[in-house]
Amino acid sequence: MAEALTRRSALGRLGAGVAVAVGALRNPAPAGAQGSSPAFGLQESVQDGLKRVFGGRPIKDGAAMIKLDIPPIAENGAVVPVNVEVTAPMTPASYVKSIWIVADKNRIPMVVKATLTPESGQAFVGVNIRLGETTDVRAVVEQSDGTLLMAKREVKVTVGGCGG
């Protein structure tokens, strides 16, 4: 009986090992920076992150077009709802291609990248993010013609929610 049990648990462990290996294969990211894509999930400063993702492309002020809806004071940094809405047409000819949410002082500043299609109908995304400390939160919008727009707002964080 005991023998059967050990064999079973050994098999189970083997199976788990295979699952982990498959997961590792699907995400061939360098150790310590296991992001979803190479442009993501790195521990860096916000300037480095913006430079890495957008290169030297100019980022225009988009405060008039981008509505950044975040609570000004987040009591719990572990859950901060961020809603971004862009008043821009969503037609196949001209649409908002992607929206990045960037938290300046997080160790991983490039928090979320949302990719949209003309079928979205409206450039709107909302995500709950973590904030480590009081920081500026930016939304960077890339339009289908490559124009970059940015808006930012400060969020005061009472209790940080970012271990990393």
Added chain:
Amino acid sequence: MSDIGKIRIRVPSNAKAGDVVRVRCLVIHPMERVERDAQGKIVDRNYNYITRVTATYLGKPVAVFDLTQSVSENPAFSFALKATTPGPVKVTFVDTHGGKYEGTAELAFA
């Protein structure tokens, strides 16, 4: 923990053809954050967090999210879509441990 991958999707019930509707979805997931040892060095292991969320409507993608560990535990997402015909809204989550979770909601017209 057995709740990992449980998905809730909310679509408006009073949509009409041509409307832009907003969909909210939530997944139960730990979204493990980076751990550090006493020296402040990062513990190197395969953290379990969701890297990609794909939302489709009538089989066509409407929004794709790429996530990092800076996203909250049990993450919630909202996105918009242009309602043309009643049909399924499907959201797929993929995490770093190879887990794949799917949820569907039917968008019905009032």
